[in-house]
Amino acid sequence: MHEIRWHGRGGQGSVTSSKILAEAAFRSGWCGATAAPSFGAERRGAPVTASTRIARERIRVLSQVTAPDVVVVLDDSLLSVANAEVGMKPGGTMIVNTTRPASALGLFGDFRLVASDVTGAAEAAGVIVGGQPIVSAAIVGAFAKATGLVSLESVKAAIGEAFSGSAAAKNVEAARIAYECTSCDGAAT
Amino acid sequence: MPEHKTLAATGNTVVAEAMRQCKPDVMAAYPITPQTTIVEEYAAMVAKGRVHTEYVTVESEHSAMSACIGASAAGARVMTATSSQGLALMWEELHIAAGMRLPIVMANANRALSAPINIHCDHSDIMGARDAGWVTYFAETAQEAYDNTIMACRVAEHPDVMLPVMTTLDGFITTHSIDRVSVMDDESVSGFVGQYVPKTALLDLENPVMHGAFSGLGGPYFEFKKQQRIAMENARKVVKDVAEEYAKLSGRPFDVVETWGMEDAETAIVVMGSTAGNTRHVARDLRAKGERMGLVKIRVWRPFPHVELAAALKGLKAVAVLDRAESFGAEGGPLFLETRSALYDAAERIPVVDYIYGLGGSDVKLELIERAYKDLSDIAAGGAAPAGPVYLGAREEA
Numbered sequence: 001m002h003e004i005r006w007h008g009r010g011g012q013g014s015v016t017s018s019k020i021l022a023e024a025a026f027r028s029g030w031c032g033a034t035a036a037p038s039f040g041a042e043r044r045g046a047p048v049t050a051s052t053r054i055a056r057e058r059i060r061v062l063s064q065v066t067a068p069d070v071v072v073v074l075d076d077s078l079l080s081v082a083n084a085e086v087g088m089k090p091g092g093t094m095i096v097n098t099t100r101p102a103s104a105l106g107l108f109g110d111f112r113l114v115a116s117d118v119t120g121a122a123e124a125a126g127v128i129v130g131g132q133p134i135v136s137a138a139i140v141g142a143f144a145k146a147t148g149l150v151s152l153e154s155v156k157a158a159i160g161e162a163f164s165g166s167a168a169a170k171n172v173e174a175a176r177i178a179y180e181c182t183s184c185d186g187a188a189t
Numbered sequence: 190m191p192e193h194k195t196l197a198a199t200g201n202t203v204v205a206e207a208m209r210q211c212k213p214d215v216m217a218a219y220p221i222t223p224q225t226t227i228v229e230e231y232a233a234m235v236a237k238g239r240v241h242t243e244y245v246t247v248e249s250e251h252s253a254m255s256a257c258i259g260a261s262a263a264g265a266r267v268m269t270a271t272s273s274q275g276l277a278l279m280w281e282e283l284h285i286a287a288g289m290r291l292p293i294v295m296a297n298a299n300r301a302l303s304a305p306i307n308i309h310c311d312h313s314d315i316m317g318a319r320d321a322g323w324v325t326y327f328a329e330t331a332q333e334a335y336d337n338t339i340m341a342c343r344v345a346e347h348p349d350v351m352l353p354v355m356t357t358l359d360g361f362i363t364t365h366s367i368d369r370v371s372v373m374d375d376e377s378v379s380g381f382v383g384q385y386v387p388k389t390a391l392l393d394l395e396n397p398v399m400h401g402a403f404s405g406l407g408g409p410y411f412e413f414k415k416q417q418r419i420a421m422e423n424a425r426k427v428v429k430d431v432a433e434e435y436a437k438l439s440g441r442p443f444d445v446v447e448t449w450g451m452e453d454a455e456t457a458i459v460v461m462g463s464t465a466g467n468t469r470h471v472a473r474d475l476r477a478k479g480e481r482m483g484l485v486k487i488r489v490w491r492p493f494p495h496v497e498l499a500a501a502l503k504g505l506k507a508v509a510v511l512d513r514a515e516s517f518g519a520e521g522g523p524l525f526l527e528t529r530s531a532l533y534d535a536a537e538r539i540p541v542v543d544y545i546y547g548l549g550g551s552d553v554k555l556e557l558i559e560r561a562y563k564d565l566s567d568i569a570a571g572g573a574a575p576a577g578p579v580y581l582g583a584r585e586e587a
Contacts, residue, residue, distance in 0.1 A: 018367070019197065019367050022197050022367045023197040023367075026195070026197055026369060032369070033197065033367075033369065034366055034367060034368050034369075035197075035366060035367035036361075036362070036365065036366040036367075037361070037365050037366075058369070060329075060330075060465075060466030060467070060469055060470055061466060061467055061470045061555070062362050062363075062366065062463050062464075062466050062467060062553075063467055063552050063553050063554055063555065064552050066554075161197075
């Protein structure tokens with residue numbers, strides 16, 4: 001079983017991200033996939049977490065992910081407040097949406113660190129709501145590349161389920177750009 | 190045979206979907222905090238014309254249930270959803286719905302009651318409504334919540350029952366998590382639930398009746414209550430019959446008491462709702478190591494399946510009950526009291542330990558379940574049972 005923890009801010013779309021990933025996982029042939037929000041009193045802008053689990057068999061564990069294989073950070077301003085690396089399994093992967101190089105993030109531990117400009121991908125694809133780029137779909141493209149757990153095709157299809165019309169097309173494009181600009185190697189920290 | 194479609198969806202979404210497929214005539218709801226997205230998503234479906242339900246927006250949860258009662262007495266198929274403080278505010282009306290024998294179906298997202306202020310998962314709200322006279326289902330998963338909603342419609346409207354039914358699912362854990370759920374096509378579901386033909390509708394002007402009349406001293410109040418008891422007893426068979434018929438359609442068998450690993454178990458945990466998932470996960474790991482322990486999950490809380498539970502626990506060396514609600518001053522939580530009562534007639538006395546857990550959404554970590562199983566092993570090996578109720582995972586300083 002692969003356990004994923006998302007770090008985002010209220011209103012940023014981490015719940016949407018976890019839902020797109022669960023749908024993409026089903027489409028990539030994983031039999032079990034669950035996504036759970038942080039169960040918090042979600043205020044806009046407050047740090048929130050969400051959990052996703054992916055497995056070959058049906059998943060019945062419903063507690064929050066505390067020992068993640070993969071951590072996804074929706075924006076790097078969270079790194080100073082969220083302790084994103086806490087509990088990570090040794091040899092895990094952390095994906096951070098940032099314009100900075102991985103080496104400049106000040107993160108150290110037994111995990112692979114993947115830095116990706118997902119906000120840039122959302123902007124390039126025109127995924128702008130209320131003047132802000134929205135990374136909820138694009139980040140799943142970065143996740144697909146960095147982990148190889150789901151295919152880009154399945155991510156695109158899942159985004160098509162989550163959005164409709166031009167929003168779907170733009171978000172699919174954002175995920176594609178994020179996929180392209182994300183390294184599947186990552187720097188070992 | 191029905192067409193089955195698999196969705197990645199939340200418990201709330203699939204309950205709203207099941208309700209749409211049951212085609213209620215009326216839904217009344219109020220957006221108290223906490224409400225559920227069940228009624229929110231349902232409102233969107235009404236607005237988009239996906240279902241033709243009279244959607245009544247009211248000014249409180251008390252009014253929501255009142256409107257449901259009025260509509261149901263008028264002869265409509267009525268559904269709604271609530272949670273936590275909202276269910277508490279409905280309390281008075283819950284008894285009236287049952288006493289008037291109105292087959293209302295309501296989903297409840299099981300959540301805590303204040304104070305301290307908390308909107309997270311536990312069973313305090315539903316246990317507060319325990320004696321209101323509603324048939325009550327518990328769901329472990331979104332799939333069960335979907336299935337229970339459809340079955341509830343048939344049970345409520347069955348002539349031998351005619352009682353309101355609550356289908357509960359755990360707040361946030363089942364309501365908000367995304368899981369894989371198989372749903373059926375609309376025709377199969379509407380064919381299964383059928384048309385509701387009320388026998389005593391207020392709007393049937395050819396056959397005028399009175400509902401909920403005064404019944405003071407010397408009136409038939411006492412006998413009405415006896416009839417409610419009989420109806421609830423009748424529900425035992427109806428719940429099973431409907432489930433059997435539904436299983437033919439869905440391919441998903443249903444037992445009021447579901448067991449796992451009990452063939453050769455020496456000890457077992459009794460649990461309701463989403464925590465059965467974590468418990469099964471732990472039990473599977475322990476059985477793989479050769480431990481003989483099982484899981485007993487209660488799927489119908491009212492009428493309580495005491496005979497089936499006693500049969501499932503027969504001959505065990507120790508039993509743990511996980512209670513996600515308190516009954517302050519009682520010997521334990523509500524599920525403990527039922528379980529021990531169900532075991533009273535057992536030939537051999539079985540030690541039963543009560544664990545209060547997960548109140549106010551306190552995370553149910555796997556190690557907490559492991560601790561309860563460990564206690565059971567110790568008791569089975571001749572150790573003393575811990576004095577209950579044990580507050581599983583509560584911080585020590587409290």
